Amino acid sequence: MKQPLFALLVKRKLGFGANRAAKRRILFNLLLITLVVSALVFAQMFVVSMSKGIADKYALLGNGHLQVHTTEPVDFFPYSNVIDVQKVGQSYALIYSPSANKMVRLKGVGDSYFSELRSEQLTMGEPYVQSESNLPQILLSTTLASTLDVQIGDRVALMLVSQSSIRPQLCIVQNLYDSGYQELDANLVFSDYELMARLFQGKEETYYELLVEGDALEQTKRELKADGYAVTSWDEENYAVATNLNTSRQAVLGVMVAVAILCGYFISELSRELVEDDKYKIAMLTLLGATKRIIRRSYFSTVMVVTLVSVLLGTLLGMAFALNLSPLLSSIAARSIPSLAYYLLDFSIVIPWLDILIITLVLVGVSVISVLFSLRRVAMIEPISCAHFD
């Protein structure tokens, strides 16, 4: 390998010491690939973060990461990675206001339920200050309050459906919460656990909601099952939602990979263009004794340097965009734009390293193959073609 020659050829092809047109071409391609990669990375981060945001809402507010279906008092903290345990009761009821009614899922929770972890998923209004009334208090979402046209401190009636009777129970709206995702909170009402147990008299479903750390859900679930507990996870309880999120994520990743493949193919156009424009130079170098191998390698390396730098810059740019998106999304969410009402806008951005790795590796892999394929034409350029004889 003639390293100095190789380095000189690559350096010049990359635009170092080259004319303006050559520099412009490299910069244009670098910019184009960078923008495509940044868009792919940004879109993937956005979709994955939103999916995770929705999943977190369901796990933290809807059902907990794991549900252990037992009424016996158990200490779950010795199990791996368990960070929160709440005894919860749930049932269904019709809620009435003077102007509307709705079937809701009523969830009875203890005082410690809205821990810091769960509170991060909510925005709460100013709570109702206790008056002389001793009516039970419930927590509605802003969405449900809007449907029922009630405010904090208003009275609503809960029609409790039990086996023996249907009887109304007047309650006061103690506060309004907003999870940021209307699909979840439009029919979720929180009440005190003791109140629920008293009202439903054992007809409610009682279980323990467990929050677990990180990705330990499956491990903890296995441990609990091994000890004979009936355990379900949040995705089993919300099967349709979890499946949709998973399918959407995979479909979006598929689209991103397809775009990455197209981008990889586009990169081979750069090498084709370079070779086409440099036919005479390639012929001249061959005439001077350079092997086709070293010429091909110099073009391949040039295109790959452009590709790798673009992929790196694009990834960093996409990540920078995505990581700075939260304040913008929060401000959009705060404006309660009706057309965006059913989208989760307030969520934390996560970096899906594996997805990003797949997208970038596919792009680089396809470009390697297509560039190598396109550089076969170097072999077809005869040294004689550089000379214009009589």
Next chain:
Amino acid sequence: MMKSAEVLRLEQVFKSFRATLRGGPPIQILEGIDLSLERSTSIAITGNSGSGKSTLLQISAGLMQCDSGRVWFEEQEISALGDDKLSQLRSHSMGFIFQNSLLLDDFTALENVQIPSMIAGKSEKQAKNLAMEMLTTVGMQDRLHHTSDQLSGGERQRVAIARALVNNPSVIFADEPTGSLDEQNASLVEDLLFSLVQQQQVALMLITHNYSFAQRCDVVYHLHDRKVEVSS
């Protein structure tokens, strides 16, 4: 087989081209050419346009295959060599000068002369020193960092001569090297070429229309009616 002093030998070389893309009888260009070139000697090939002079040069330098016959270069049969061997041979033993200097326009005069040495495996520093030396020999020491478009036709041709000679080849193939120059520059380039060829003891195969230029060579061949004959 080649004699010891020979660097190039053509034996019964035939070459024809297809008349059209759609076929038709081939056009015979060269017929039974026998030619030899010894070390430190020069030959000129003259002939009318289209007589096959350049084809003869390209076959001699292994840039084109002949239909039949044999071409020997430094005791190796060119047609039997693979791409890598041919590249090596071109790099170490051949120099080319064409009508248009054909410099690499991305590179400076210095780099244009440096590249053949780097191809031949010399370090960047060695190649640079050799290139500077060679460019000084052809009087281009003040134009080292000028690119092709910043040089005149005569200057470009001088750089091309330096590039052809930098690896101290056995043979220089020159195809109308003064064809695109004015009389004064043409004369300068002719003088330079012959003085360097003699100085470095290189064999020269010169293709030219210019009879007085051709006359400066040791032997002048005239290509006529597909055959070469020694010019009187």
